[in-house]
Every structure is written in structure tokens, then in C-alpha cells.
Amino acid sequence: MKYDFIVVGHGLAGAILSYTLRKRGHRVLVIDEPRASGASRVAAGLLNPIAGKRFAKSWLADDFIPAADAFYDELEVHFGRELFIHKPIYKIFSTIEEQNNWMAKSASEGWNDFILATHTKSISNPSIQDPYGGVMIGRGGNLLVEDMLDLLTEELLARELLLPERFEMNKLELTTNGVRYKEVEAGHLVFCEGFQVVNNPYFKWLPIQPTKGEVLEVQAENFNPECIYNKAVYVVPVGGGRFKIGATYNWRQPDEQPSPEGQQELSERFSQITSQHFSMINHQAGIRPAVRDRKPLAGRHPQYPQLSVFNGMGSKGVQMAPHLAQQFAAALAGEGDVMPDIRISRYLSLYYDYIKHQNYQP
Incomplete structure (x- = not known):
């Protein structure tokens, strides 16, 4: 059987990328061993435009959040199910210093799309402990990640586009036209294995x-x-x-x-x-x-261009993956490249150190 792409891994990143590739008209085979304890299935699927104690706008929130909204809206129409729950996020001030820091920061431009209200004292809800008040954040919510993954898995199985098994690296063969895995051929293979990439002989050099x-x-x-x-x-x-x-x-x-x-x-x-x-x-x-630098990883292997990785979303996958999957799918089709901040080429020095000291032989 011949495919355009094999995607290894069907957590959040792999599921969104494989769906995006299929929407572009590519024939995609997904290989994934079902695991109830995968990080994507454990997570609550939070999307939060404001990050951290410093109340900073999340990295590229103005790009990521509209793309995420559009993607999850499309999935809801596709499956006829609610999958993303839009809810405000009440970020509670821990100290008066946090409140003061926010008041100074909120005077700058660029926040209006995300801030619903600022409370300098308790909202007087007896179930909430917020003596210093907090910020009510809009355009947030949570994705029903497990429901989404189950629906996409069922669709792939129904279309015979999923091998529900553990990927066996020793069965992978690189060819002049792409890859062969057991009886399957494809023009390209993308690893979306989450933390398991640390055991991947082609990409374990990534940090x-x-x-x-x-x-x-x-x-x-x-x-x-x-x-x-x-x-x-x-x-x-x-x-x-x-x-x-x-x-x-x-x-x-x-x-x-x-x-x-x-x-x-x-x-x-x-x-x-x-x-x-x-x-x-x-x-x-x-x-x-x-x-290491809290940015995702996407790109082709520096020596084997028929192999790529799409990984490293951390705790922000719900927010970042739809936009980055669109970019990466286009790049794999030869239509431009992903943004420099996520290219694995930023870590090429680690790759060269790896092959120098490890007698690199995948």
C-alpha cells in the first residue's frame, strides 16, 4: 500500500497534523499504540492567552488562538459534537504586588482582545478565595482532548488509515523514494511521539x-x-x-x-x-x-529528508498545534517553511555533536 505520509503517534500533535494533512488531500497512514495514560489524554486541554506569574501574553497568541478557534470549530462541524468549551479564565492575584504589576502592564496596548475585566478586590463569591481580586480573561477555554482523539481514531479505523500498534523502529527502511514500513510505502514519515522521541535513533539528539x-x-x-x-x-x-x-x-x-x-x-x-x-x-x-527553549520542534532530519519530527508542544499544544500543523503541512508539500523559532535546524550543533561522539548509526 502506498501513502503520501506516515504519521507515527496520535496524541494531540499527531492527531491534528494527520487531520490537517488529510484535509489537504494527502493519503495518510497513522501508526499509534493505544495508551490510556498518554499526556494528551490526561491533560485538561487548557487554552489560556495569558501565561505565568508575570501576566505575559502567551507567545504568538494573536496567531495561535484564531487558528485554534477555527480548527476546533471545523472539527465540531465535522463530527457534529461540541469539543471546545469556551469559558472565561479567572486568574487570581496571589499578592498585592501581583495586582500592582498587572495594573502597570495592562495599561499597554494589545490586551483588549483577551481581558474581560480587572478586579482589584474580591468578586465576593463565597466559594472563591481572592482577597486581592484578579483578572477575568476572555477567549480561553478547554478542549475535550480525549473525546477529540477518540473521534479521530474511530474515523481513521473506519477508513483503514490507522495501525493500532506499537511502531517498530527496526522495521523501518529508508528508500530513495521515501520510506517502507513492513508492507507499507510512503513518500515521507513524520514522528509525533511526544516524550518517546528521546528513544528515537534519528531524533534523540533534540533537547x-x-x-x-x-x-x-x-x-x-x-x-x-x-x-x-x-x-x-x-x-x-x-x-x-x-x-x-x-x-x-x-x-x-x-x-x-x-x-x-x-x-x-x-x-x-x-x-x-x-x-x-x-x-x-x-x-x-x-x-x-x-x-529546552520552550518552543516546539518541527522539521526534516538533516541527513534523511524523508523523515521529519513534529513535537515539543509541552503544555501549550491545544493552543499552538492547529496553527503550527497548518504551517508544517504546507512546508512538507514544498509550500514555504515553518517559522524559524520552531525549526529543528536551530539545534544542528547538537546533531553534529551527537554524530561525532556516538558513532551515529540509526
Whole structure:
């Protein structure tokens, strides 16, 4: 069987890229081993235009968010299902200094599209602990990632475009016209493996840091579900009085096992947002593919141009992947290139060091 592309991995990045390639008319085969604990399936799918304690606008938010809105709207029409939940995000000030910093920053231009209101004192909701107030952020929300992945998986299976199995690297053969994998041929192969790229002999030189993230799902009947909350952790309503709380960042123990320490940290953080009683329903962990400079990775292998990587979205995949997948799909078709900030060529020195010291033989 002959395909234009093989995409290895069907987490958030792989699913969005493979769908984008198919929409462009390419014949795509996806290879992915189903895993309930994958980072994409654990995540709450948060899209937040304002990032961090410094209240900075997220990187390229003006480009990423319109593309994300359009992509998820299209998917909802395609499947006839709601997949992206638009909700304001209440970013709570931790200190008066944070409030002052925000007031100074918000005077600059470029925020009007994202800020609904600034509260310099508590919003007087008895379930929220916000003595210094906070910022109500618009154009945010959360993607139902697991639902989206399930729908796309079912579609691929129905069209016989998915091999639900573990990719076996020793079965990959590079040819003059592309690649061969077992009985399948393709003009190009894209690895979208998440943190597993650290074991990929073609791309393990890239500076991916596997980073464990833990998420709690709790029941809190008297907690307001009308918005998402953010104060050191996010709190995302998922319906029926349930909320997802996350996420931790742990690069020292990159395993997928929930830990007592993670549970305690998330519970304590949630208790700083609300005084309401809550009970734990579920506790999950996944591993994100974090990059040294916090920018994604996309591009062809420097020696084997029939191989590419699309990876490193970290915790911002819901926001970034639709726009970057459009760019990368066009680049793979010979229509320009991806933005310089995400090209893997920025790490070519690491590749040359790798082949020099490791007797590079994939």
C-alpha cells in the first residue's frame, strides 16, 4: 500500500497534523499504540492567552488562538459534537504586588482582545478565595482532548488509515523514494511521539526533557463552574460538580505513576483557591515533551529528508498545534517553511555533536 505520509503517534500533535494533512488531500497512514495514560489524554486541554506569574501574553497568541478557534470549530462541524468549551479564565492575584504589576502592564496596548475585566478586590463569591481580586480573561477555554482523539481514531479505523500498534523502529527502511514500513510505502514519515522521541535513533539528539505532570479530578458540589480558575494551578470544570486540577511539573521522576507528593501539592493548591469541601475522584499522570527553549520542534532530519519530527508542544499544544500543523503541512508539500523559532535546524550543533561522539548509526 502506498501513502503520501506516515504519521507515527496520535496524541494531540499527531492527531491534528494527520487531520490537517488529510484535509489537504494527502493519503495518510497513522501508526499509534493505544495508551490510556498518554499526556494528551490526561491533560485538561487548557487554552489560556495569558501565561505565568508575570501576566505575559502567551507567545504568538494573536496567531495561535484564531487558528485554534477555527480548527476546533471545523472539527465540531465535522463530527457534529461540541469539543471546545469556551469559558472565561479567572486568574487570581496571589499578592498585592501581583495586582500592582498587572495594573502597570495592562495599561499597554494589545490586551483588549483577551481581558474581560480587572478586579482589584474580591468578586465576593463565597466559594472563591481572592482577597486581592484578579483578572477575568476572555477567549480561553478547554478542549475535550480525549473525546477529540477518540473521534479521530474511530474515523481513521473506519477508513483503514490507522495501525493500532506499537511502531517498530527496526522495521523501518529508508528508500530513495521515501520510506517502507513492513508492507507499507510512503513518500515521507513524520514522528509525533511526544516524550518517546528521546528513544528515537534519528531524533534523540533534540533537547527534549520528559516532564511529568499530574492531574486530580475532584468533586466539589458548591464550587462555581462558570469559569476556569488559575492560581498556581488551573481548575477546569468538567461537569456534574467535577473539576480537573493541574498540573505539576516534575522532570526528576519522568514516570507515569501518580504520586502522593503530586496529590498533596494539587490538593493544597486547590485549597488556596476555595474553602469548599472536595473529594478526589481520580488521579492521573502523563509525561510532556518539554523543550529546552520552550518552543516546539518541527522539521526534516538533516541527513534523511524523508523523515521529519513534529513535537515539543509541552503544555501549550491545544493552543499552538492547529496553527503550527497548518504551517508544517504546507512546508512538507514544498509550500514555504515553518517559522524559524520552531525549526529543528536551530539545534544542528547538537546533531553534529551527537554524530561525532556516538558513532551515529540509526
